Amino acid sequence: xxxxxxxxxxxxxxxxxxxxxxxxxxxxxxxxxxxxxxxxxxxxxxxxxxxxxxxxxxxxxxxxxxxxxxxxxxxxxxxxxxxxxxxxxxxxxxxxxxxxxxxxxxxxxxxxxxxxxxxxxxxxxxxxxxxxxxxxxxxxxxxxxxxxxxxxxxxxxxxxxxxxxxxxxxxxxxxxxxxxxxxxxxxxxxxxxxxxxxxxxxxxxxxxxxxxxxxxxxxxxxxxxxxxxxxxxxxxxxxxxxxxxxxxxxxxxxxxxxxxxxxxxxxxxxxxxxxxxxxxxxxxxxxxxxxxxxxxxxxxxxxxxxxxxxxxxxxxxxxxxxxxxxxxxxxxxxxxxxxxxxxxxxx
Numbered sequence: 001x002x003x004x005x006x007x008x009x010x011x012x013x014x015x016x017x018x019x020x021x022x023x024x025x026x027x028x029x030x031x032x033x034x035x036x037x038x039x040x041x042x043x044x045x046x047x048x049x050x051x052x053x054x055x056x057x058x059x060x061x062x063x064x065x066x067x068x069x070x071x072x073x074x075x076x077x078x079x080x081x082x083x084x085x086x087x088x089x090x091x092x093x094x095x096x097x098x099x100x101x102x103x104x105x106x107x108x109x110x111x112x113x114x115x116x117x118x119x120x121x122x123x124x125x126x127x128x129x130x131x132x133x134x135x136x137x138x139x140x141x142x143x144x145x146x147x148x149x150x151x152x153x154x155x156x157x158x159x160x161x162x163x164x165x166x167x168x169x170x171x172x173x174x175x176x177x178x179x180x181x182x183x184x185x186x187x188x189x190x191x192x193x194x195x196x197x198x199x200x201x202x203x204x205x206x207x208x209x210x211x212x213x214x215x216x217x218x219x220x221x222x223x224x225x226x227x228x229x230x231x232x233x234x235x236x237x238x239x240x241x242x243x244x245x246x247x248x249x250x251x252x253x254x255x256x257x258x259x260x261x262x263x264x265x266x267x268x269x270x271x272x273x274x275x276x277x278x279x280x281x282x283x284x285x286x287x288x289x290x291x292x293x294x295x296x297x298x299x300x301x302x303x304x305x306x307x308x309x310x311x312x313x314x315x316x317x318x319x320x321x322x323x324x325x326x327x328x329x330x331x332x333x334x335x336x337x338x339x340x341x342x343x344x345x346x347x
Contacts, residue, residue: 018066019099021045025058025076025109027091034091034111035078041092041111042080046073071098076109083142086152090115113214116179117153118161120146123190133167135174140246153184160242163187176240176285177219178294185217238323241285241296244338248330255338256323256347257283257296262311264297264333273318278310280333287319297337298324305341321347 025038035041039059046052048071054061058076077092091111099105118137127148136145137154139161144154162176179185239247241257261282263270269282271290281298289295300306311318323345326338 016068017102018068019101019103019105021065021067021072021074021097021099022063022104022106023061023065023074023109024106025111027111033089034113041076041078044073044075046075048072067099069099069101069103071096074107074109076111077114078111081115081155081157084137084139084144084154084156086144086154088115088155089113089117089153090155113182113184115155116158116161116181117155117184118177118179119153119184119186120150120163121186121188122148123188125191126189129191130165130167133165136164136166138162138164138243158183160240160246162240162243163189173238173240173243176242178242180215182214183217184214185219188218188220190220241283242294244328245296245336247328248336250328252325252342253328254323254325255283255296255328256321257285258287258289258319258321259309259311259317260284260287260289260295260319264335266334268292269295269333273311273315275311275315278306278312281309281311283322283324283338287321292335295335297332297335298326298341299332299337299339301341305344309344323347 023043025041027034027036027038039057041058043054043056043058043061044052045054045065045067053067053072054065073094073096075092075094077090079088079090081088081090090113092114093109093111095107095109097105097107120135120137122135131148134145135148136143137156139156139159141157146154156179158179158181160176161179163174165172165174174189175187177185177187238254238256241255244250244253244255247253259281261269261271262275262280263277264280264282269292271282279300281300282292282295283298284291284295300310308314309317309322324338324341325343326341329337329339331337332339
C-alpha cells in the first residue's frame with residue numbers, strides 16, 4: 001500500500017512595491033521677514049511609529065522618496081523654535097499623507113507662520129507709575145524679561161501668554177491673552193487714568209489681516225493697578241483661566257474667572273440656563289465667553305462649595321467673577337480643569 005504524501009506549500013508573496021512621494025514647497029507670503037531661500041528650510045518625514053525617515057535641509061532632499069505603505073507626517077520649518085525668544089518668527093507647514101503600495105503621491109507645502117509674536121509698548125504714565133517695577137511675558141514654555149524701552153517682538157508658541165509686573169516684591173498679572181499661530185500682537189499698556197472718561201471698557205481689540213498667512217492684532221490695555229496691595233478678601237497670587245489652562249499638575253493654586261456655563265459632557269456644555277447638573281461648572285476670562293475651547297471645567301464635589309456655586313440652585317451665579325483654589329488637571333470632561341476645590345471667594 002502506497003501512502004500519498006501531499007505537500008502544502010504556500011506560494012511566495014510578491015514583495016510590496018514602494019510608494020513614490022514627491023514634494024513641492026512654496027514660501028506662500030511676500031512679507032519681508034519670511035526667509036525666501038527655500039533651500040535653507042528644514043524638511044522632516046516621520047512614520048506612524050514616530051521614527052524619523054528623513055531630516056535635512058530642503059536643498060539636500062532627493063527628487064522623490066521611495067516609501068512603504070504607511071501614514072507619514074511631512075513637515076518643513078524655517079528654523080528650530082522651542083523657547084520664547086525675541087525676533088524669532090518660525091515659518092513652516094505640516095501635512096499628513098497615507099501611502100499605499102505602488103502609489104505615486106504629491107504633497108504641496110506652503111510656509112506660514114507657526115508661532116505667535118507680541119510687542120509691548122508702555123506709555124509715559126505707566127512707566128512713571130511703575131518705574132521701579134520689572135515686567136515680563138510668561139507662558140508655559142518660559143519667560144522673557146521686558147524693559148520699558150523694549151521695541152523688539154517676542155515670539156511664543158501658540159497658547160496662553162501673560163504680561164506680568166513685579167512691583168514692591170509682589171508679582172501681578174496685568175493682562176492675559178491666547179495667542180494663535182500666525183498672530184502678531186501689538187499690546188499698548190497704559191493706566192486707567194490715561195483713558196478717555198467716556199470709555200466703558202479697558203481693552204480695545206481689532207484685527208487686520210495683512211497677508212494670506214498672518215494676522216496683525218492691536219490692543220490697548222488700561223490697567224488700574226487694583227491688585228496692588230491686595231486686600232483681606234483677595235488672594236495675592238492668582239492665575240487667569242488662560243494661564244491656568246497650561247498649568248496641569250499645579251496643586252492648591254488660585255484661579256480667577258467668570259462662571260459662564262455648566263452641564264458638561266465630554267463633547268458639549270451649556271452657556272444658558274436652566275441648568276440640570278450640580279456637579280460641574282465652566283469658567284472663562286470673560287463673562288461673555290461662549291467658546292468651550294477657551295474655558296476651564298470645574299468639578300464641584302459634594303459639600304458647601306457645591307451648594308454655594310452650582311447653577312441649578314444658584315442661577316444668579318452665572319456671569320459672576322469667582323476665585324477658586326484647587327488642583328489643575330490636564331483634562332476634566334476633555335478640557336483643562338479644576339478638581340479638589342478647597343476654597344472659593346466671589347468677586
